[in-house]
Amino acid sequence: MAFNVLVIHGGGPTAVMNASLYGVLEEAKRNKEIDKVYGAMGGSQAILRERFLDLLQFPEEKLKLLLQTPATAIGSSRYALTEEDYRTMPAIFKKYNIRYVLLNGGNGTMDTCGRIYQACKEEDIRVVGIPKTIDNDIAITDHTPGYGSAARYIAATTAEVGEDVKSLPIHVCIIEAMGRNAGWITAASALARKQPQDAPHLIYLPEYPFHEEEFLEDVKRLHEEKGGVVVVVSEGLKNEKGEPIVPPVFQTGRATYYGDVSSHLANLVIKRLGIKARSEKPGICGRASIAWQSPVDQDEARMAGREALKAAVRGESGVMIGFIRDETPDDSYQIHVESIPIERVMMYERVMPDVYVNERRNDVTEEFVKWCRPLIGGKLRDFIDFSDYYYMQ
Amino acid sequence: MAFNVLVIHGGGPTAVMNASLYGVLEEAKRNKEIDKVYGAMGGSQAILRERFLDLLQFPEEKLKLLLQTPATAIGSSRYALTEEDYRTMPAIFKKYNIRYVLLNGGNGTMDTCGRIYQACKEEDIRVVGIPKTIDNDIAITDHTPGYGSAARYIAATTAEVGEDVKSLPIHVCIIEAMGRNAGWITAASALARKQPQDAPHLIYLPEYPFHEEEFLEDVKRLHEEKGGVVVVVSEGLKNEKGEPIVPPVFQTGRATYYGDVSSHLANLVIKRLGIKARSEKPGICGRASIAWQSPVDQDEARMAGREALKAAVRGESGVMIGFIRDETPDDSYQIHVESIPIERVMMYERVMPDVYVNERRNDVTEEFVKWCRPLIGGKLRDFIDFSDYYYMQ
Numbered sequence: 001m002a003f004n005v006l007v008i009h010g011g012g013p014t015a016v017m018n019a020s021l022y023g024v025l026e027e028a029k030r031n032k033e034i035d036k037v038y039g040a041m042g043g044s045q046a047i048l049r050e051r052f053l054d055l056l057q058f059p060e061e062k063l064k065l066l067l068q069t070p071a072t073a074i075g076s077s078r079y080a081l082t083e084e085d086y087r088t089m090p091a092i093f094k095k096y097n098i099r100y101v102l103l104n105g106g107n108g109t110m111d112t113c114g115r116i117y118q119a120c121k122e123e124d125i126r127v128v129g130i131p132k133t134i135d136n137d138i139a140i141t142d143h144t145p146g147y148g149s150a151a152r153y154i155a156a157t158t159a160e161v162g163e164d165v166k167s168l169p170i171h172v173c174i175i176e177a178m179g180r181n182a183g184w185i186t187a188a189s190a191l192a193r194k195q196p197q198d199a200p201h202l203i204y205l206p207e208y209p210f211h212e213e214e215f216l217e218d219v220k221r222l223h224e225e226k227g228g229v230v231v232v233v234s235e236g237l238k239n240e241k242g243e244p245i246v247p248p249v250f251q252t253g254r255a256t257y258y259g260d261v262s263s264h265l266a267n268l269v270i271k272r273l274g275i276k277a278r279s280e281k282p283g284i285c286g287r288a289s290i291a292w293q294s295p296v297d298q299d300e301a302r303m304a305g306r307e308a309l310k311a312a313v314r315g316e317s318g319v320m321i322g323f324i325r326d327e328t329p330d331d332s333y334q335i336h337v338e339s340i341p342i343e344r345v346m347m348y349e350r351v352m353p354d355v356y357v358n359e360r361r362n363d364v365t366e367e368f369v370k371w372c373r374p375l376i377g378g379k380l381r382d383f384i385d386f387s388d389y390y391y392m393q
Numbered sequence: 394m395a396f397n398v399l400v401i402h403g404g405g406p407t408a409v410m411n412a413s414l415y416g417v418l419e420e421a422k423r424n425k426e427i428d429k430v431y432g433a434m435g436g437s438q439a440i441l442r443e444r445f446l447d448l449l450q451f452p453e454e455k456l457k458l459l460l461q462t463p464a465t466a467i468g469s470s471r472y473a474l475t476e477e478d479y480r481t482m483p484a485i486f487k488k489y490n491i492r493y494v495l496l497n498g499g500n501g502t503m504d505t506c507g508r509i510y511q512a513c514k515e516e517d518i519r520v521v522g523i524p525k526t527i528d529n530d531i532a533i534t535d536h537t538p539g540y541g542s543a544a545r546y547i548a549a550t551t552a553e554v555g556e557d558v559k560s561l562p563i564h565v566c567i568i569e570a571m572g573r574n575a576g577w578i579t580a581a582s583a584l585a586r587k588q589p590q591d592a593p594h595l596i597y598l599p600e601y602p603f604h605e606e607e608f609l610e611d612v613k614r615l616h617e618e619k620g621g622v623v624v625v626v627s628e629g630l631k632n633e634k635g636e637p638i639v640p641p642v643f644q645t646g647r648a649t650y651y652g653d654v655s656s657h658l659a660n661l662v663i664k665r666l667g668i669k670a671r672s673e674k675p676g677i678c679g680r681a682s683i684a685w686q687s688p689v690d691q692d693e694a695r696m697a698g699r700e701a702l703k704a705a706v707r708g709e710s711g712v713m714i715g716f717i718r719d720e721t722p723d724d725s726y727q728i729h730v731e732s733i734p735i736e737r738v739m740m741y742e743r744v745m746p747d748v749y750v751n752e753r754r755n756d757v758t759e760e761f762v763k764w765c766r767p768l769i770g771g772k773l774r775d776f777i778d779f780s781d782y783y784y785m786q
Contacts, residue, residue: 013557018777041783043561053782065777070553071560073777078563160681163464164406168436170471173677249660257663260672263653267642270650279653280676284566288553290774291684381683384411384458384466389446390434 002035003099005309006052008044010109011078013071014134014146015153015293016301020104021074022066023305024130025055031313038096043077044103044112047092048085067298070288076105081112086119093125100126100312104305106133106144107347110320114342117318126312129320129342130304134287136184139348140340141322145304146287148297148375150178151188153286154232156380159192161280162199162230163383169227171276172219172269175200176262178286180236182351183207185286187364188372189232192380199230206236207351208361210245215265216272218362223275235281237261294377300335307337318342333374395428396492398702399445401437403498403505404471406464407527407539408546408686409694413497414467415459416698417523418448424706431489436470437496437505440485441478460691463681469498474505479512486518493519493705497698499526499537500740503713507735510711519705522713522735523697527680529577532741533733534715538697539680541690541768543571544581546679547625549773552585554673555592555623556776562620564669565612565662568593569655571679573629575744576600578679580757581765582625585773592623599629600744601754603638608658609665611755616668628674630654687770693728700730711735726767 007024009017021039028034039053040046053074055063066073093101101120103113110129117127131138134150154177165173177186183205192199201222204210222229237245246259262279269277304321311319319339326334356368400417402410414432421427431445439445446467448456459466486494494513496506503522510520524531527543547570558566570579576598585592594615597603615622630638639657641649655672662670697714704712712732719727749761 009560011561013560039779041779053779058777062777065775068774069556069776071556073560073779075559075779075783076561078561156684157678157682160463160683161677163462164677164681166468167402167406167464167466168404168469168471175678250664252663252667257660260653260656260674263656267650270645271643274645278676279674280678281653281672281674282678283671283673284554284557285550285568285673285675285678288557289550289684290553291549291682381461382458383462384451384455386432386434386446386466386468390468 002033004036004038004097005034005100005102006038006040006093006098007074007102007104008040008047009072009074009076010043010103010105010112011076011133012287013076014132014287015070015149015290016145016297017072017104017132018066018069019298019301020130020132020145020305022063023302024102024309025063027306027309028056033313038098039074042075043079044081045077045079047089050092052096068290070290081115086115089116090120090123090125093120094123099124100309102128102130102308102312104130104132106135107138107349110138110342111346113320114318114346117342126315126317128308128312128316130308131320131322134185135179135182137182137350139345139350142325142335143323143375145297145301147184148294148300148377149289149292150185150287151191151372152294152376153289153292154185154189155191155376156292157282158189158200158230158232159380162192165199165228165230166387171278172223172229172231172266174262174265174277174279175230175232176235176260176279176281177232178283179206179234181206181349183234184352186232186234187352187356187368188376190364190369191372191376200232201226201229202231202362203364204231204233204237204362205352205357206234206238208357209240210237212268216268219269220273231265233261233265235261294375296375296377303337311339320345395426397429397431397490398427398493398495399431399433399486399491400467400495400497401433401440402465402467402469403436403496403502404469404526405680406469407525407680408463408542408683409538409690410465410497410525411459411462412691412694413523413525413538413698415456416695417495417702418456420699420702421449426706431491432467435468436472437474438470438472440482443485445489461683463683479508482509483513483516483518486513487516492517493702495521495523495701495705497523497525499528500531500742503531503735504739506713507711507739510735519708519710521701521705521709523701524713524715527578528572528575530575530743532738532743535718535728536716536768538690538694540577541687541693541770542685543578543680544584544765545687545769546682546685547578547582548584548769549685550675551582551593551623551625552773555585558592558621558623559780564671565616565622565624565659567655567658567670567672568623568625569628569653569672569674570625571676572599572627574599574742576627577745579625579627580745580749580761581769583757583762584765584769593625594619594622595624595755596757597624597626597630597755598745598750599627599631601750602633603630605661609661612662613666624658626654626658628654687768689768689770696730704732713738
């Protein structure tokens with residue numbers, strides 16, 4: 001007898017979330033025990049509304065576009081499920097002959113994954129998590145699908161902006177990277193450098209208190225030296241009290257809204273140092289960029305989808321697919337996949353370890369660069385560089 | 394007897410400024426009458442400091458990288474030359490056996506070009522302008538090298554952000570495009586659309602007064618309809634009095650600094666409509682992107698470089714190379730090059746004509762799209778689209 005699969009997407013998209021979905025589909029096609037693969041159209045609440053789209057009905061040439069479609073083709077949500085919601089799920093799954101439930105998402109979604117697993121424990125329904133987040137903040141796994149592409153984007157973009165600022169060295173340029181509590185994306189901007197003097201010239205992570213005076217000191221010194229300075233900062237920089245460095249813009253019933261860290265710091269440089277400064281905040285552009293999708297990330301995301309379905313078919317449940325990095329004799333990059341018990345990853349936020357950050361907390365270490373480099377999937381474009389001749393005569 | 398060429402870059406970089414430089418080099422190599430091609434290292438003040446780098450000394454495989462190097466490899470500036478500066482130039486050119494002076498830049502640089510031409514009129518020195526600006530605001534020419542790539546970037550990015558916002562429709566997303574006085578780049582975001590319902594859903598240009606209440610009305614209606622809304626705005630939006638819509642952040646002796654239009658409008662949406670909103674401001678990332686460099690723009694920029702040198706060798710001076718769009722029987726895209734007297738383009742800013750903008754001034758017309766489409770150099774990526782199924786059952 002054949003069974004159906006249900007794939008649910010949760011939280012903010014990445015450049016390779018659809019690649020994981022494609023991985024599930026290709027594995028399903030290979031497996032005679034699988035009949036339909038349903039997409040939950042619009043995130044976890046689609047389970048309750050039974051909004052299921054049979055994805056294998058579409059021709060392969062169309063499905064292949066999943067690999068180059070950003071965001072999520074089946075939709076996502078930040079819907080908060082209730083205890084009652086979880087209790088109704090087993091009956092819905094059985095109604096649609098769904099034996100394999102795959103949740104693709106970050107920390108919040110892995111929490112949901114664990115709860116659905118608990119709710120379905122008495123039935124022969126297998127619930128497996130596929131990790132996904134640009135923020136790279138999921139526990140245990142070496143890294144998460146989605147991160148490599150966000151890392152490649154920020155590295156490539158910082159390199160390009162670096163060329164711009166070097167060629168017209170009239171300002172300090174502050175680039176804001178996503179990742180409110182974890183600095184992994186911000187840190188990856190260091191991969192822009194081909195030479196030590198290249199941009200980014202300063203990197204500030206949300207894991208360490210931001211000291212305004214030290215920042216201004218560093219910017220001033222670099223501006224005197226280079227003219228143009230490129231600084232990459234996390235959107236979530238905090239002061240020594242752990243409060244956001246940007247004053248709140250205003251408060252609604254539900255949330256506090258802060259201004260942008262990048263424009264706050266650009267204004268600070270202008271006001272305090274009298275140096276021209278500007279801010280760039282690519283924001284969502286960075287997580288949706290297919291031009292800078294990392295081929296390694298795409299492959300791994302696709303693999304995570306395949307492996308999640310395989311694990312479910314093997315009978316595993318209540319696990320998330322994780323990547324374990326292998327030691328290799330020649331130091332080449334290699335990972336293998338393991339099933340990680342979901343309670344080990346639920347709602348735990350993984351941040352940058354101290355060993356990846358320099359002592360002044362304004363740059364990353366070579367160790368971080370070595371760890372991160374394979375994930376961005378190949379080197380960035382070569383540029384011609386006449387900067388040795390810039391100050392001739 | 395052979396003569397030398399001098400190339401000077403002025404103002405803000407583009408993604409194809411170096412492609413024009415490459416065009417000059419390839420034309421120079423073909424011409425036995427040319428000996429050296431000097432780059433003025435660091436913009437117009439490099440003339441006075443005699444900072445000239447002989448570019449033909451580098452091997453072809455290195456020079457070819459100019460086509461994929463953003464910004465300007467020889468450096469640029471916003472240096473304001475004095476009358477005295479202009480008077481000293483003819484002697485410097487003669488000292489270096491420079492007969493051909495090519496200035497690559499926007500409106501300000503074309504002004505400089507005209508003044509150098511005046512200063513060199515009595516000598517056999519030919520001064521020719523190569524147009525360049527992402528803003529597309531140079532007079533007479535159908536469009537400028539640099540614009541097609543900036544247009545391709547904003548169209549592709551808006552399409553990608555559109556997928557993101559469609560798949561997780563929880564907010565209004567305001568994307569800020571460069572172009573303070575001319576809306577050409579902002580308008581090009583319309584090329585993101587494959588279907589009429591696609592992003593961008595609203596477009597606001599700096600040529601027309603921005604009406605806050607109409608904007609809020611439009612956003613509210615679209616949010617009720619779609620959930621996620623994508624708005625593209627020019628960084629230079631002004632109110633009915635012609636003042637920037639963003640209050641000044643502060644004033645220094647030299648300049649007034651304003652906040653970002655995108656975050657200002659996102660805050661307005663949150664405060665006034667109680668709808669979640671966020672802003673993206675790729676800024677310099679958009680003019681430096683090689684991934685989204687338009688192949689048509691690259692070709693044309695290269696051609697402009699070649700044609701500028703050809704014109705100078707022919708004996709022309711005080712002209713700028715311009716593109717004239719040809720009428721073709723099958724409506725296919727074709728341009729030819731003409732030399733435009735520099736006084737006709739000096740310091741004139743070309744803005745969007747009314748015929749390219751809809752009546753409510755919140756979108757462009759089909760006529761604009763038809764004009765712009767060939768410039769971005771081929772279609773954008775195809776995405777898989779299940780949105781017809783989003784609201785199934």
